[in-house]
Amino acid sequence: MNKTIAxxxxxxxxxxxxGLSTRQKNAATGAAIGGVAGAVLTGGSSLGTVGGAAIGGVIGHGVDSVGKRK
Structure with missing residues (x-):
């Protein structure tokens, strides 16, 4: 049931x-994926979920700027 709600x-x-920019969408997607990965890797720990979301958001935010560098 928790997976359905999530x-x-x-x-x-x-x-x-x-209405978000590409960078904001990437950050939100990265946070969502990072949160799920953090939860899986730590066995559902709240700290792991929040930490994964934070790290994923930072990585997702940086993805847009990497593609624009020449």
Whole structure:
């Protein structure tokens, strides 16, 4: 049941991203993926989930700027 709620919340959260820039969308996606990865790697630990989301958000935010460098 928790996975269903998380999935519904993720869909609702990402549907609100239509007005965001590419960098902001990448940060939000990175945070979502990082949060899931952190939860999986730490066995559902809250600290692992939050830490993964924070790291994923930072990485996702940086993805856009890497592609524009020449």
């Amino acid at each position: 999935g519904v919340l993720l869909v609702l959260m990402l549907s609100g991203c239509s």
